[in-house]
Each structure stands twice: as structure tokens, then as C-alpha cells.
Amino acid sequence: MSSKRQMDHLERTASNYRQNALYPAQVCGIMNESETVKRLRIAVHPDFSFKAGQWVDLLIPGVEKVGGFSMCSGPGLLQREGVIELAVKYSKHPPAHWVHTTCTVGSQVAMRVGGDFYFDPSLSDPSVDLLLVAGGVGINPLYSILLHTTDLLHLNQASGGQNYNISSVHLCYSAKNTQELLFKSSIIEACQEFPDKFSCDFHVTQQSTDVDPYLQAFLSRGRITKEQLQARVDPQSTLCFLCGPPPMIEAISKALQQFGLPKDKILFEKWW
Incomplete structure (x- = not known):
């Protein structure tokens, strides 16, 4: 298939x-x-x-x-x-x-x-809490969105708060091992530059070797859990973007709706 x-x-x-x-x-x-x-x-x-x-x-x-x-x-x-x-x-x-x-x-x-899967807020749009959930190379469009939010934050800082303001961005990213966690250094840098705005959870499902110390604080072994997602969902303010294998997207989308997140606040791209 x-x-x-x-x-x-x-x-x-x-x-x-x-x-x-x-x-x-x-x-x-x-x-x-x-x-x-x-x-x-x-x-x-x-x-x-x-x-x-x-x-x-x-x-x-x-x-x-x-x-x-x-x-x-x-x-x-x-x-x-x-x-x-x-x-x-x-x-x-x-x-x-x-x-x-x-x-x-x-x-x-x-x-x-x-593509109809994108984040392009206008100045008048309400501020949102972005939840980005990626599986494997499904990180690509979500990394683009993450980089766009860092640019928006820099613009907002430079303009003294006159540009669109992001409330928060949280990334849940699952891959087989840390080698396959793409862009991980840049993602961690964003979390360190904007600690009040950015956070991330890396997940590895088939890691057999030791993990680099700098990744330890961001890493969990095993799949993304419902509990971890639920802690990041506010039905009033969360906007979620999902990209990865269809079974993962379907399971997470169903869980998010169970947590009260409206269906129109769950956007996804299925690539495989």
C-alpha cells in the first residue's frame, strides 16, 4: 500500500x-x-x-x-x-x-x-496554542510551521508587539531512533531561545544504543501517549497539526476529539 x-x-x-x-x-x-x-x-x-x-x-x-x-x-x-x-x-x-x-x-x-495544510495567521487572528505532532519524515511540514512561528516571534519582538503573537508551540515528534529525528538540534535551539513559548517531546520507538546527553531532557522511549497529548490540549485555544503515517494520524485525531478538541482544530496531512 x-x-x-x-x-x-x-x-x-x-x-x-x-x-x-x-x-x-x-x-x-x-x-x-x-x-x-x-x-x-x-x-x-x-x-x-x-x-x-x-x-x-x-x-x-x-x-x-x-x-x-x-x-x-x-x-x-x-x-x-x-x-x-x-x-x-x-x-x-x-x-x-x-x-x-x-x-x-x-x-x-x-x-x-x-496543499491545504498550512499555518499562515493574519495580524487580526486570535493567538493560539499550536500542537504539532509528527511521525517520521512527517516532521517536514511541521518543521516549516515551527520555523515560521520563530520568524513571527522575532518580528513581534522587533516591532514591540505589533505583529501576530503565538501563545505557545509544543512539538511531539516520534521516530525509530535518534538518528532519524530530523532537525533535532534546531528544534532544541528554538526551545532554548523561547523557553516560555516553545517545548518539545522527542519519542524513539526502536532505540537500542545510548542517547546523546543533550537529548536526554527532551526524550522519551516508546510511542506518543494519550496522557502526554491530553496535557497539551485546551479545547478553547489549541490548534493541532498532524503529519505522519495514516494509522498514527487516525488514532491521535480520535484521541484529541475525545479530549474535547473540535474537529476543525485538527488539521492533518497523510503522506504514506
């Missing part, structure tokens, strides 16, 4: 919003985010824009299948440097396989933005 879902990105997202414009772009950086994930840095057209949490159709010359990958960077990086970032896990699906085996700095691609 998972490979079938991956192969049919355009079909699966046919009912989602997507921009009409297809923009040329060029890979300008490649790094190993983990043993199985490569992060691409891509220079984009000046008219390219997206909201934190959205994805791109990635069109690769010579590759018939169209890739679908969430941005793992925030809109602020695009505004500052004219680039976006994608973190792509290895698979035999042709677009992901190309990223891991053929893509080089200078590779030309084309991209189109889509």
Missing part, C-alpha cells in the same frame, strides 16, 4: 489546492540530514511563494513520475535568501531515488506549490 500511495502523488492530491504556475528552479546545495534523508537547498524563481506547511510538485527532467515533497524550510528563508529546502527520504520511488542517486548541485527542476 505504501508504494502505491507514493506513486500516485498527483492522483492523491487532485482535490487539493495547487497553484497554476510552474516555476523553474535549481539545486544549489545538498546535505545528508540522516543516513536515509537528504536535504536539498533549491534556488527558486522570484515569483515563487508558499505558506508554511505546503508541498511542491517536483518535476524532474527525464523522470516520468512527479514527486510530492513538503517544504522543510519556512517562508522567511525564501524571503531572505530566495531558496527553499526539501528533506527527502530514500526510496525506490523515482523522484526520491533521483534525489539520492542522481541529483547534483546545479540540477535543474521545476516546481509548483500546493
